Amino acid sequence: GQNIDQPTEMTATEGAIVQINCTYQTSGFNGLFWYQQHAGEAPTFLSYNVLDGLEEKGRFSSFLSRSKGYSYLLLKELQMKDSASYLCAVADGQNFVFGPGTRLSVLP
Amino acid sequence: DTGVSQDPRHKITKRGQNVTFRCDPISEHNRLYWYRQTLGQGPEFLTYFQNEAQLEKSRLLSDRFSAERPKGSFSTLEIQRTEQGDSAMYLCASSFPRFGAGASGNTIYFGEGSWLTVV
Numbered sequence: 670g671q672n673i674d675q676p677t678e679m680t681a682t683e684g685a686i687v688q689i690n691c692t693y694q695t696s697g698f699n700g701l702f703w704y705q706q707h708a709g710e711a712p713t714f715l716s717y718n719v720l721d722g723l724e725e726k727g728r729f730s731s732f733l734s735r736s737k738g739y740s741y742l743l744l745k746e747l748q749m750k751d752s753a754s755y756l757c758a759v760a761d762g763q764n765f766v767f768g769p770g771t772r773l774s775v776l777p
Numbered sequence: 778d779t780g781v782s783q784d785p786r787h788k789i790t791k792r793g794q795n796v797t798f799r800c801d802p803i804s805e806h807n808r809l810y811w812y813r814q815t816l817g818q819g820p821e822f823l824t825y826f827q828n829e830a831q832l833e834k835s836r837l838l839s840d841r842f843s844a845e846r847p848k849g850s851f852s853t854l855e856i857q858r859t860e861q862g863d864s865a866m867y868l869c870a871s872s873f874p875r876f877g878a879g880a881s882g883n884t885i886y887f888g889e890g891s892w893l894t895v896v
Contacts, residue, residue, distance in 0.1 A: 673819075700883055711868060711887040712820065719883075756819050764833060765810070765870075765885055767819035 671695045673768035675757050680774045681747055689742045689771045691757030699760035703731050703742045706754045706770065715755075716742065747775050781888035783869050789894045790859055797855045798891045802871030809852050810885060811844055812868040813837065820868055826852060859895045866890040 673693045681687040693701070700719040704712035718724055718733035718740060730743040742755055754770040782801045790796050802809050807828050812820035823842070824834045828849035838844075841859075846852040856863055870885040 702884065704887075711890050714884045714886065717884060758819075760883060763808075763827075764822055764825065766822065767812075769817075770819045772817075 671759075671761060671766050673757055673759060673766060675755075675768045675771045677769065678772045678774070680776060683747055683749060683775055683777050685747050686743065686745050687747060687773065689744075689755050689757075689773065691740045691742070691768055693738050693740070693757070693759050693766075693768075695759045695761040695766055697760075697762040698735065699762065701731075701733055701740050702758040702760065702765070703729075703740075704756040704758060704767075706756060708753075712756055744773075749775050749777065751775050781869055781871050781886055783867075783888040783891045785891060786889060787892045787894075789896060792859055792861060792895055794859055795855060795857045796859060796893060797853055798867050798869075798893075799851060799853050800869030800871075800888060801851045802869070803873075803886060806871035806873045806886075807849070808872045808874060808885075809846055810870040810872075811852070811854050812870065814866045814868055814890070815864075823854075856893075859893075861895045864893055864895045866892050 675691050703715040706712040716731040723732045728745045733740045752775045754772045756770045757768040758765050784799045810825040811823040814820045822835050823838050824844050826846040829846050841857045844854045868890045869888045872885040
């Protein structure tokens with residue numbers, strides 16, 4: 670079967686660092702994606718990992734371990750505008766399978 | 778072309794009525810996806826097209842749902858005899874997968890979504 674797990678909610682303080690974890694079990698793997706989704710809006714692409722290791726992109730970094738079926742998204746220097754849901758998705762063959770999303774609240 | 782566009786953005790309908798949503802993908806994208814999302818959940822896959830061919834359908838897509846992409850460009854998603862459980866945001870996404878292209882060749886890009894409320 671296909672299963673992607675993420676924590677439901679997280680809270681962090683402005684200026685801090687937060688790590689959002691994702692574990693997955695899928696029948697195929699063509700890459701792992703992180704999307705950001707503000708309330709009432711469409712998901713927007715943040716990062717892509719297909720090989721093991723860390724990909725850094727400004728304040729955002731994403732890590733992948735294929736052998737462990739594990740990824741995390743690291744957000745540094747948190748800003749209020751980072752309050753959103755963060756979706757982990759796996760490209761399983763031709764399809765994209767999404768996790769339930771982690772709702773991040775950034776407090777002043 | 779600035780991205781994936783969907784129409785209408787919001788639709789309120791009475792139970793039992795039919796509704797149709799339209800999606801215009803990014804112009805060079807040959808793959809088009811439909812997802813459904815309810816509050817607090819991630820997007821759930823419904824179906825996808827490679828050009829005009831519908832290659833995969835989720836078991837979530839009951840016989841009341843039908844999707845088409847007749848010329849391999851825009852797509853429509855029709856829901857017949859709507860039920861209150863159909864209330865959700867319907868998301869369209871597109872991509873142009875290319876081997877070795879990295880993120881840009883493998884990412885799917887979403888439209889703004891079409892909100893459906895069945896009363």
